[in-house]
Amino acid sequence: MRKFLELNKMDYFEEILTSHRFFGRHVTLNNYIKKTKTPNKDIIFVGDEHRDIVACKKSNIKIISVTWGYDFEVLLNEANPDFIVRKTKRNLKGYSRGCLNDYFCS
Numbered sequence: 712m713r714k715f716l717e718l719n720k721m722d723y724f725e726e727i728l729t730s731h732r733f734f735g736r737h738v739t740l741n742n743y744i745k746k747t748k749t750p751n752k753d754i755i756f757v758g759d760e761h762r763d764i765v766a767c768k769k770s771n772i773k774i775i776s777v778t779w780g781y782d783f784e785v786l787l788n789e790a791n792p793d794f795i796v797r798k799t800k801r802n803l804k805g806y807s808r809g810c811l812n813d814y815f816c817s
Contacts, residue, residue, distance in 0.1 A: 736766035744770065764790035 744751060751771045756763060759780020764787065767774040776792035778784040787795060 736762060737769035740766055740770040740772060759787075761786050761790045764792045767792075 740754075740756070743749070744754070752773075754772045756767050756772050756774045757777060758764065758767070758774055759777050760782045764774050764776060768790075773793045775794045775796055776787040776790075777796045778787065779798075784795070784797070
C-alpha cells in the first residue's frame with residue numbers, strides 16, 4: 712500500500728491502518744479510535760473489499776470503496792459503501808469532506 716501511494720504521489724494520508732484479521736476488522740478500527748481518541752466523523756476509510764464496508768458500518772466510519780482492488784464492483788455495491796470510486800478525476804490535494812464528488816468520478 713505504501714509503495715503504491717508513493718509511486719502515485721499520493722502523500723496526503725495521515726495514517727495507514729492495516730489489519731491481518733480476515734473478519735473482525737471493526738475491532739481493529741475500534742481499537743484505533745479508542746487509542747487515538749479520533750472522532751469517527753474525522754475518519755474516512757479507503758478500501759477495496761466488501762468486508763471493509765461491513766467493518767466501517769459496524770464502527771460508524773465513512774468508507775470510500777475503490778473498484779480497482781480485490782472485490783468486484785457489484786459485490787461492493789451490495790454492501791452500500793458511502794462512496795464508490797472507479798477512477799480519480801484529479802489528485803486529492805485540498806480535499807475536504809464536503810467535496811468528495813468533485814474529486815472522484817462515479
